[in-house]
Amino acid sequence: MFADAGAHGPVARGEDPGAWCGQCGVALVDGDHARCTRRAELEPPRFCVHCRRRMKVQVTPGAWTATCIEHGTVERSTWG
Amino acid sequence: MTAQVTGTDILDVAREQVLERGVPLTQEQVLAVLRTGDDRLQDLLALAHEVRMRYQGPAVEVEGIVSLKTGGCPEDCHFCSQSGQFTSPVRSVWLNIPELVRAAKQTAATGASEFCIVAAVRGPDEKLMEQMREGVAAIRAAVDIQVAASLGMLTQEQVDELVDMGVHRYNHNLEAGRSYFPNVVTTHSFDERLDTCRMVKESGMELCCGGLVGMGETLEQRAELAAQLGELEPHEVPLNFLNPRPGTPFGDLEPMPANDALRTIAAFRLALPRTILRYAGGRELTLGDLGTRDGLLGGINAVIVGNYLTTLGRDPREDLALLDELEMPIKALNETF
Numbered sequence: 001m002f003a004d005a006g007a008h009g010p011v012a013r014g015e016d017p018g019a020w021c022g023q024c025g026v027a028l029v030d031g032d033h034a035r036c037t038r039r040a041e042l043e044p045p046r047f048c049v050h051c052r053r054r055m056k057v058q059v060t061p062g063a064w065t066a067t068c069i070e071h072g073t074v075e076r077s078t079w080g
Numbered sequence: 081m082t083a084q085v086t087g088t089d090i091l092d093v094a095r096e097q098v099l100e101r102g103v104p105l106t107q108e109q110v111l112a113v114l115r116t117g118d119d120r121l122q123d124l125l126a127l128a129h130e131v132r133m134r135y136q137g138p139a140v141e142v143e144g145i146v147s148l149k150t151g152g153c154p155e156d157c158h159f160c161s162q163s164g165q166f167t168s169p170v171r172s173v174w175l176n177i178p179e180l181v182r183a184a185k186q187t188a189a190t191g192a193s194e195f196c197i198v199a200a201v202r203g204p205d206e207k208l209m210e211q212m213r214e215g216v217a218a219i220r221a222a223v224d225i226q227v228a229a230s231l232g233m234l235t236q237e238q239v240d241e242l243v244d245m246g247v248h249r250y251n252h253n254l255e256a257g258r259s260y261f262p263n264v265v266t267t268h269s270f271d272e273r274l275d276t277c278r279m280v281k282e283s284g285m286e287l288c289c290g291g292l293v294g295m296g297e298t299l300e301q302r303a304e305l306a307a308q309l310g311e312l313e314p315h316e317v318p319l320n321f322l323n324p325r326p327g328t329p330f331g332d333l334e335p336m337p338a339n340d341a342l343r344t345i346a347a348f349r350l351a352l353p354r355t356i357l358r359y360a361g362g363r364e365l366t367l368g369d370l371g372t373r374d375g376l377l378g379g380i381n382a383v384i385v386g387n388y389l390t391t392l393g394r395d396p397r398e399d400l401a402l403l404d405e406l407e408m409p410i411k412a413l414n415e416t417f
Contacts, residue, residue, distance in 0.1 A: 042392050046169035056173045060183040061144040061386035078392055
């Protein structure tokens with residue numbers, strides 16, 4: 001299980017926030033990700049922040065789960 | 081009726097016609113409501129709320145939804161991130177039965193009476209129907225909640241089988257008014273959608289049928305959707321506000337303004353005075369917290385609690401606290417409006 005890396009994550013490993021935006025899949029150092037940050041409030045990440053692979057994401061009424069085939073799965077409760 | 085709309089204030093007409101006599105607004109009258117200005121919005125919402133309270137009462141129906149099969153859909157609904165035809169980042173994934181039951185339990189814990197199982201498909205194949213058989217049976221054995229389904233277009237045999245499983249309500253939206261539908265979907269027709277809706281109605285299942293607004297349709301086409309829903313007489317109308325999804329043809333549209341969304345809610349209530357009118361997707365983006373309250377005081381009497389199919393919703397505790405504050409009790413299981 002990985003730590004939460006914030007709006008671009010949260011499939012991030014420990015202290016490493018990753019290099020890719022979890023929302024748009026573009027490198028974090030490229031471009032403006034302000035819209036991605038806003039989107040992250042209402043959308044789980046779709047891209048792995050470590051390898052940019054598209055993740056398998058399952059949303060349920062109270063949680064979401066995102067799985068990267070290389071970097072594993074994280075589940076987050078959205079009900080407090 | 082047109083003369084009344086043009087010669088008399090539309091809200092006065094609606095008060096006498098809908099509130100006092102229970103006669104829904106016509107398409108032309110809905111259009112007149114949609115054309116009212118922001119200076120009339122509070123009066124409009126207050127009237128729609130009176131209509132809701134008179135014909136539906138104060139209770140609010142709470143529902144949770146979950147995606148049993150996400151993504152990879154062969155259809156091209158231009159608002160949807162789950163179409164396999166677009167560059168949306170949503171990948172195909174199936175939910176297993178234990179997780180499905182867990183989601184139903186989560187939903188029931190909020191006091192919800194409805195749990196809707198959704199699949200991104202043109203229509204169910206045998207694999208999906210088998211998952212439904214197993215899933216519905218498992219939920220009914222473990223959770224005290226009504227099970228609804230949304231699996232695309234059905235055959236008569238599939239309708240009959242869903243009835244036998246105990247599915248009590250089926251969702252199949254019109255999505256848009258007939259004249260705008262070809263701008264939204266090209267892989268199936270408006271009439272194909274109507275066919276499934278009519279089969280569901282005749283089966284004894286309750287029909288849940290609504291649409292989306294804010295997809296670039298005109299006010300005339302929005303009024304047309306309300307009128308066509310009124311003709312169909314569904315048990316419930318879920319009202320979605322476009323949440324522009326990356327990679328979809330509608331991905332670059334702007335969310336509709338909150339006041340337009342509220343006017344739409346009130347207009348649909350006046351067109352559908354005896355129908356459950358549910359907040360569905362997009363309300364968090366379009367209306368925010370304040371707008372959510374205004375809609376509940378402007379005609380809405382049902383909500384989806386928690387997350388949606390691929391996007392996240394409000395924390396259910398916020399919605400439940402708001403209902404409590406507004407003195408709107410959650411509709412009990414098996415209670416009818």
